[in-house]
Amino acid sequence: MITALVITSDVAPSADRLAALSAPPDGAGTMVEEVLRTLLQSEIDGVTVVTGRQGRVIERLLQRRPCRLVHDWDWPLGDRAAAIALGMQRLPGEAEAVLVCAGDDLSLTPARVSALIAGWRQGQTEDLSAQSGTAGAAFPAFIRRPGA
Numbered sequence: 710m711i712t713a714l715v716i717t718s719d720v721a722p723s724a725d726r727l728a729a730l731s732a733p734p735d736g737a738g739t740m741v742e743e744v745l746r747t748l749l750q751s752e753i754d755g756v757t758v759v760t761g762r763q764g765r766v767i768e769r770l771l772q773r774r775p776c777r778l779v780h781d782w783d784w785p786l787g788d789r790a791a792a793i794a795l796g797m798q799r800l801p802g803e804a805e806a807v808l809v810c811a812g813d814d815l816s817l818t819p820a821r822v823s824a825l826i827a828g829w830r831q832g833q834t835e836d837l838s839a840q841s842g843t844a845g846a847a848f849p850a851f852i853r854r855p856g857a
Contacts, residue, residue, distance in 0.1 A: 710754040710755065710801070710803045710804050710805055711752075711753060711754050711804070711805065711806045711807070711808060711826055711829065711830075712753065712754055712755040712756065712757060712800055712801065712804040712806075712807055712808070713748045713753045713755070713756045713757070713807070713808045713809075713810055713822075714756075714757050714759065714793065714796040714797070714800070714807045714808070714809045714810070714852075715741065715744055715745065715748070715756060715757070715758045715759065715776075715810050715811075715812050716759050716789055716792045716793060716796070716809065716810070716811055716812060716848075717741055717758060717759065717760050717761070717763070717767055717812035717813075731813065738770075739770060740812060740813040740814075740815060741758070741767060741770065741771070741812040741813070742770055742771070742774075743815060744810060744811075744812055744813070744814060744815070744817060745758065745771060745774055745776060747817045747818060747819055747822065748810070748817070748819075748822060749774075749775065749776075750819035751819040751820075751822035751823045751826070752822070752823040752826050752827075753808065753822060753826065754804075755776075755777070755801060755804070756775070756776040756777070757776065757777040757778075757779055757796055757799060757800055758771060758776050758777070758778050758779070758812070759779045759780075759781070759792045759793075759795055759796040760778065760779070760780050760781075761780070761781060761792065764778075764780040768780070777799070777801075779795060779796055779799045781795050793809060793852075796809075797852070797854070800854070804854055805853070805854055806829060806851055806852065806853050806854060807851065807852045807854065808822065808825065808826070808829075808849055808850075808851055809848055809849060809850050809851075809852060810848050810849045811848045814848060814849070817849065822849075825849060825851070829851050
């Protein structure tokens with residue numbers, strides 16, 4: 710099973726609003742909703758969304774969607790490592806690998822996610838973040854679950 714871990718906390722402490730809550734260019738919904746929709750249209754087996762200080766807002770947006778929500782109200786803003794660690798602890802036990810995504814990454818498409826999954830299953834382990842088309846991008850990236 711390959712699951713997605715969506716990190717919505719990548720924000721500078723001075724920001725008033727998470728990028729994940731901004732409207733995408735087409736103006737429909739929010740970026741985090743679009744990322745979730747994209748993942749659910751791909752071959753991903755499940756989605757966990759990790760939230761921080763805007764968790765209640767994101768929970769209301771996603772409450773009827775097929776995803777797990779994980780909140781950490783106390784983590785330091787902008788600490789992606791803490792968000793990933795928390796999300797990894799709360800994943801379903803059968804998840805063998807995790808595709809970590811940013812909650813505002815509109816470069817994801819269902820076909821691209823499915824292609825990344827296919828590459829992972831075929832043993833391709835090159836730097837997947839380099840395929841994002843965004844200079845310096847850290848996501849998407851695969852993490853193998855310990856013991857999987």
